[in-house]
Amino acid sequence: MMSQPVQPEGLNRVISIVVTACRKAFREGLVCVILKGSAVKGDFIPGYSDLDFHVFLKPEAMDGEKSPNLEDAITFQRLLGTINPQDFGASQFQVFFLNAEKYPKEWLPPTAGTYKVVWGTTPPTLQTLDDATYVRYARQFLESIDTDKQNLIGRFIDKPNSRAPAIVRLLGTILKGHLYSVSMLLLSQSKTALRLKLDSIIPLVEEGIGSAGHISRFFAHVSNWSRIQETPELARNAFREGIAALEEISTWIHQKRASRAS
Secondary structure (H helix, E strand, O other): OOOEOOOHHHHHHHHHHHHHHHHHHHHHHEEEEEEEOHHHHOOEOOOOOOEEEEEEEOHHHEOOOOOEOHHHHHHHHHHHOOOOHHHHOOOOEEEEEEEOOOOOOOOOOOOOOOEEEEEEOOOOOOOOOOHHHHHHHHHHHHOOHHHHHHHHHHHHOOOOOOOHHHHHHHHHHHHHHHHHHHHHHHOOOHHHHHHOOHHHHHHHHHHHHOOOOHHHHHHHHHHOHHHHHHOHHHHHHHHHHHHHHHHHHHHHHHHHHHHHHO
């Protein structure tokens, strides 16, 4: 897989742009900004991967659990809207806004080693959980895998060639989440699994579930993202491999469930 660290110059510029936009838009309501995911762990796939940020705001700066107040949101978009993520080798910027005093119940907090604070002070809600809790979240997430597969096929089937790569990318995001969930079940220490790079997770999961290699082939396809965007048949091949990978994981889950019941 053609993953690699993000170029420091470009990453530092993106961080500066996002932090500056946050400070101008949310002012005293801003508590903390973290960078998380592949850019931190070093398994960034140029052109395919996102640059992921979590922005923690004071409750009075929020309108709901994951949305800032409207005018502040418009100000932030205005400040960030002229920046093209592709200029920094990213598919897009993913910026999530969270209440600094109440982490979403359905979200799994990132563990140490998978994020870094780029501005402010880490809120108390961003705390590492025990291994048993991470395993419970993993099992819950894996329960959705059959529905995820069906929804992805439904979203892919009517797309023009120009929009098919976006669904392939969405499939990869969902598949990656399921890979980490499986790895947490396979390893005795779930937080260790979350810190692993994707290049280490793929062989771990493929061996653990008895994969025929669909996971590896999917990520081999998307590692050359420009070709996926330019060649519709390659996008279809990648989609086929990704769906087959989800099916392999689903089969493994059902087998484990049947084994526990017998």
